[in-house]
Amino acid sequence: MKIMNCPLNGPRNIDEFVWMGDVKSAPDPACSDHEWTSYLFIEDNLAGEVDEWWIHAPSNNWFIARRNRLTDEILWTRNPADYFSAGKS
């Protein structure tokens, strides 16, 4: 069983979490269609360390995890407020 550390609930079975994809910022809604569709559909899909949104489904708690997509390691998990106020280190 793989364990993920929820910032709110502590260590839990990874089955309880839902992967929500890369942390990325939305473009200005007045941007071009191409820019908007790129934001919606096109992925960096990096093979390495990536910051991602995750949800702990039973408590509906959204948070951010840094994960290595080559090694399947979870480096850390963090509350969004801490993540965005402390910078992205």
Add this chain to the structure above:
Amino acid sequence: MPLALLKYGLNAGYRDAPQLRWQPELKKNYDVIIIGAGGHGLATAYYLASRHGISNIAVLDKAWLGGGNTARNTTIIRANYLTPEGVAFYKESVELFRGLSEEVDINIMYSERGHFTLAHTDAAMRTARWRAEVNKHLGVDSEVIDADEVGRLCPTLNMSEDVRYPILGALYHPPGALARHDAVAWGYAKGAMARGVEVHPGTEVTGILKQGNRAIGIETDRGTIYAGKIIQAVAGSSSRVSALAGFRLPIKTIPLQACVSEPVKPILDQIVVSGSLHVYISQSARGEMVMGGATDPYGLYASRSTFDFKEGLMAHMLELFPFMAELRVLRQWAGIADMTPDFSPVMGLTPVENYYIDSGWGTWGFKATPVCGFRMAECVATGRQPDLLKPFALDRFHNFDLVGERGAASVGH
């Protein structure tokens, strides 16, 4: 074929005929370079050489021939998709598969089994009817059958109502088939190499050379080579290779796991799938129960196996086939799949001139091998997107024209 076999059998000499003619050295220039020596890349090379007279081709692979997802799929072939675009595409693939043993002179052990997509809910029955109607309209043999008929055609299936998800009926697709995946790759390689195509395993692409927006060559760990046209067919690494060419894709890379049981005598002739339970099963020619499910719950570039996958799969599998409780798992593995938002491939022209792509092969790549090769060859030879591939062009994502193929393997609907 039978006559040739008889002649060979009666020939006292049994001369040694090497199946693959290797060229050890890389040339400096090719008409076409294909990145990825899997089924798709080799099929493209084969049809370029056999149908379009282009044989100055190098097929490169960082590992070996047919060693990626070509070797890791569960070999199911069918055309009973949901969208008209998908059905027409996979129908052509089934037709090419049927003649493939003759075409490439290797027995791919094509075996029609009948394909059952079980429905456990009214919603799934409705989708089955929808798929059957689209299929019939396009000349693909599919029909909806009720639970009695499912039990009659597939007697090993547990039709009891005392289970969590009783079977209400199924989408029955008689042409559903299995084939030897390795033989498909080797057959195309053999046919292509006999026509002068070079296959270079152990050759990793490290960069794409461009002049302005035109691709002109490739940097590899064995030196730089130049080509008039370049095709990438590297499902599992599509985003990484397209990044070398300078563009991004609508792809998330997610493992897809599978496993086989120890081999037993023939007991399951059919291919059985349940979209609601996210499982599918067939029995291979050597007796192993070949089983798989949905893609992993999160993206990853590692082909590791998990206990979670097995646990989820077996819980449902034992409900469908209780006798499987007696069987042990022999092997478990994963392939690295390209998942697109609309469960359809991304094929054809790219934003880079003279650079073509065959990607987005999530859980539906093996069954498309012949049609991909056939149509990608046409695309590259003519420089235009063939009609059959137009719905799968990369620019559909920028035109809000997604395909929405929910008939893809083990995708719930």
